[in-house]
Amino acid sequence: MTASNDTASEPAPQDRPGLRVRLIPVLDRYGILLVIFVMSLVLYALQPEVFLTWRNVANIFKQTAVNSMLAIGMFLAILTAGIDLSVGSVLALAMMALAVANADGWAWPVVLLLGPLVGLMAGFVNGVGITKLRMPHPFIMTLGMLFMARGLANLISGGVPYTGLPDPVRFLGSAQIYLGEWGAERINLPVALIVTVAVYCAFWVFLEHTVLGRRIYAIGGNPQAARVSGISVDRVLIIVYTLCGLMAGFGGLIMAGRTNSGFPNAGVGAELEAIAAVIIGGASFFGGRGTVLGVFGGVIVMGLISNGLNLNNVSVFWQQILIGLIIVIAVFLDVLRRQVGTRR
């Protein structure tokens, strides 16, 4: 009996590290899906009648749509080892700009475009400030923009909310496409979900397959290497922060659509939720590491937490505690992974 045990365990000391190392890239890439699957199982076990209904699932996606937009932009900044603290304020500014423009009687196509455009411009200012004014860290420039954009949002609105937007402007945030009946349920596909999926697919192609996307990773990995390879780091960084601002503007448009209004204190603290999603999704704060799928997973994990706790009538304060815990655990797992995965 002991003999058979020995032969069974004999190859283990040699094979186990190899297997572990080979598993790492797979877990790196798809581990977040595993987390989502386990969380869904738990939530399903707790609320079998509600959790897996289409209505609830669609709801999760509707609620996470704004964070999805902010997180993918934030991901670009974090990939370059930077940060964009201004996305919450830029979201509010974009939202306010379009709501005020609408109240002033501008045509809806202008109102619709104004949100993303305002975000784009704020992001461009961030990018130029970080590179051309040679700010010591993107933290500084975007912290400045956090205050400036918030102040501007209050200034143009007089600090009061504006309600009532035309349907075309609300389309991205609140429209649903009726797909048919499934069992007793009406299947409505939220447009916000389609937008989220389309944006994430576009960013995946951008980051994995375009020259610019790969250069963003390279700058995150080693900016000096990128520079001496003839890559114009400043130009890439300006594009990164401009895109980040653009996504914040989109977030503003979607939130305006969902709430049918613009309110100047929208998105307070949203930058931190976006950062949390990116980090839970496995991106490295030191730049160069992380995937679009991971970010999407991070957003969904946060959505599941708040959805699950809401369904189970747990205090919203517990959500904060839980999200905080998950950030720490996610980064700790990453630290462990690096110890095994890299040489040196």
Place this chain on the structure above:
Amino acid sequence: MIVIKIGHHVATALASKRSMWGDLEGGVHLTIAAPTGDRSPALEQPILEAHGITKYFGAVTALRGVDFALYRNEVVGVVGDNGAGKSTLMKILSGLYAPSQGQLLFEGRPVRFHSPRDARNLGIEMVYQDLALAENMNIAENIFLGREPRRRFRLVDHRASREQAQQHLDNLRIHVKSVEQKVGELSGGQRQAVAIARATAFKAKVVIMDEPTAALAVKEVGKVLDLIKGLKQRGIGVVLISHRMDDIFYVCDRVMALFHGANFAEAPLKQTSRSQVIGWIMGTKESPGELAYDRVQ
């Protein structure tokens, strides 16, 4: 008649300072010695030259009127103590810094580099001391960093990148498990090999290396040095900065010393010795009691 026997590159340097020699013209006969071996000096033009390079960093003078020349199929060792100006000179040659004064010539033509990209376009590549690799990216992507093979719409042709990288590594006889391995997973010697592969991936004519063996395990040093010899056989001019006399005397054809930011001494390798070169580094030309085993061959 005065006969001065000097290296060819010095002659070219002097030719550019004609006024200095004007009053001696006709009286001076320059016997130009080929830099290495038996090449005809008349046909040989330095691939890369620098004349009177001076570089200031604020109040600090890093280089003072330095002359430099490099020929095809040649490995030049540049030695000097820390702060002698070796790295600054190399960064000027590779386009990272612009000289405060002085002139660069590439294949005989004056050139001015605004960025490393300008130098790279001419075929001057630098392998940096800190390697300048992106550890989060794979070997193929690092080799083509900044010059990615493309398809339509500025998409990266990942397949061409992999295949060309593999082929290039095979040419250089560099073995890696896979070109899709992340550089962060490689050993120091393998990283150095990738850095050299990157420098030579696009018809390089000059490769400048800053301490390529400094961070390597002993058994990896030989491989990298042989790689450098291989470059020379492919017709590439190599500039090698090194503190290690073993490296210099293994791969170089000529050695040049900088001291306090100025040219101090230089000689074909066959006409010097380790102790003499070490003397140069310390700023002395006095014959330091030569030992028989210091002599190469």
